[in-house]
Amino acid sequence: MLSVLARARKSLGHLVVIAAAALLAACVPGAAPAPSGGSGSGKVQVALLVPGGSGQASDEILAKSLESAARLAIADLKNVQVDLRVYNTAGSPAQAASQAQKAVAEGAQVILGPVFAQEANAAGVAVAASGVNVLSFSNNPDIAGNNVFVLGPTFDNTAKRLAAYAVRQGKGKVMVVHDRNTAGNLGKAAIDRGVRAAGGTVVAVASYEFSQNGVVSAAPSIVKAARESGAQSVFLTADSSGALPLVSQLLVDNGLSSANAQFMGLTRWDIPSATLGLPGVQGGWFAMPDPALFAQFQNRYAAAYGEPPHPIAGLAYDGIAAVGALSRTSLQGPLPRDALTQSAGFVGVNGIFRLRVDGQNERGLAVAQIRGGQATIIDSAPRSFAGPGF
Structure with missing residues (x-):
């Protein structure tokens, strides 16, 4: 990210x-x-x-x-x-x-x-x-x-993967919610490209000033726009070290959650692991590399060097x-x-x-959903470029 x-x-x-x-x-x-x-x-x-x-x-x-x-x-x-x-x-x-x-x-x-x-x-x-x-x-x-x-890993790769899965699940009417900064603007553009490539539709776009007051002020209008646009999914650019904890919680507090408009994240919602426990991200989707393959690497690296690898x-x-x-x-x-x-x-x-x-690059990513504070794979990472997921 x-x-x-x-x-x-x-x-x-x-x-x-x-x-x-x-x-x-x-x-x-x-x-x-x-x-x-x-x-x-x-x-x-x-x-x-x-x-x-x-x-x-x-x-x-x-x-x-x-x-x-x-x-x-x-x-x-x-x-x-x-x-x-x-x-x-x-x-x-x-x-x-x-x-x-x-x-x-x-x-x-x-x-x-x-x-x-x-x-x-x-x-x-x-x-x-x-x-x-x-x-x-x-x-x-x-x-x-x-x-x-x-x-x-690029924003485009993640956006394309999640958008394609959302369209297949009947959630292709997407609202984009982004930080009003460089990363947020780049993320918004990537989501737009990914949704269109997947055959979905961006039905609304909302942003917020990258500050606590900015998120608090924008949350009610974001929820209103999601409802009025008929969005089936809400695609967030925020990351765990930035606005994600606050914006996800405030959307829920204002009556919008994955129960009525599927939350999706452009960034990893399992890093750090404490993010998985945030109330606002429960039920949300995010993309990640094949967890089984990466776990093998982590274990082998730790066995060889006596410490975990850098992320x-x-x-x-x-x-x-x-x-x-x-x-x-x-x-x-x-x-x-x-x-x-x-x-x-x-x-x-x-x-x-x-x-x-x-x-640029293309990577085979899995789609995970946060359930009860844990990440569960709901669509496995492809094992070839000819299979589903691309």
């Missing part, structure tokens, strides 16, 4: 960072440089750009977890050797650009990371002439395109999984763009995914 509480210097596409217990800077292997254009060692050379070196504990934790997940993925590959080299960006676009150039000069055939959108954009521009692609961990579609891909560490595993699937034989030069965007896609710890030619 796009965090509305991101640090100002990284406000563009900053993924939500949840602190873990341990702190360790990501290491930079000291292997000798290989000639540009390929490792020349029978391996595929991958550069992993992480936010280590910024001096912020959350960045160091994230850097460590991304590297650990990538190494776990490498250990799982069969008949593929990956030469992983880690580069610290310090959370700086300028350093991300220089590190990307250094990685390519040392023979990187593909770049995984960085996390933050401004860094990923800078890295992509810096190495564009080399033909090396950047598989960033950002979820900001604004930076996608040319040689930059986003691996993070977005699975993206590093997914990136290595994609590289491994394309590297069954020794490759010279950058991993080709047409191979990265193959329609069959890949399988990672978050389920199936594929990279689109516009630099």
Whole structure:
């Protein structure tokens, strides 16, 4: 999700960072440089750009977890050797650009990371002439395109999945309720596209100032508009760290709930887990990766490293999984763009995914409903791009 509480210097596409217990800077292997254009060692050379070196504990934790997940993925590959080299960006676009150039000069055939959108954009521009692609961990579609891909879950992917399910369930008349800020406006646009693509109709749109007073003032008129429009679903852009607890409760207090107009969320309503207990979200729907696959990853990661993975560490595993699937034989030069965007896609710890030619991604998501404070899967994540859910 796009965090509305991101640090100002990284406000563009900053993924939500949840602190873990341990702190360790990501290491930079000291292997000798290989000639540009390929490792020349029978391996595929991958550069992993992480936010280590910024001096912020959350960045160091994230850097460590991304590297650990990538190494776990490498250990799982069969008949593929990956030469992983880690580069610290310090959370700086300028350093991300220089590190990307250094990685390519040392023979990187593909770049995984960085996390933050401004860094990923800078890295992509810096190495564009080399033909090396950047598989960033950002979820900001604004930076996608040319040689930059986003691996993070996008609003469009979630909106499309939930809208399609709502239409199939006879709840295709949708009201959009969004925060009056950048993330809310982007979410509103994504929902509109998703509903129309699914064959539904946006029957009403309401917004609120992103403040406590703004939500309180807007709630009665939102409920009135939902009733007058005949909305069968109410699609909320709010997230757990922002307005979701308040806006969902005030809608219920004013007489609107999933009992009379299905609530749906553009963000994860199970993170943090305390969100599941909110009275206003009971009965609501949200989308999430295949929980069984991700639970396996969490358990294996904890067994290997003695601590849980960072919430977005699975993206590093997914990136290595994609590289491994394309590297069954020794490759010279950058991993080709047409191979990265193959329609069959890949399988990672978050389920199936594929990279689109516009630099965005599609992921196989499950639909969950909150019942009695717990998330219950009501429509399983697809296991192929030919099945239901797409």
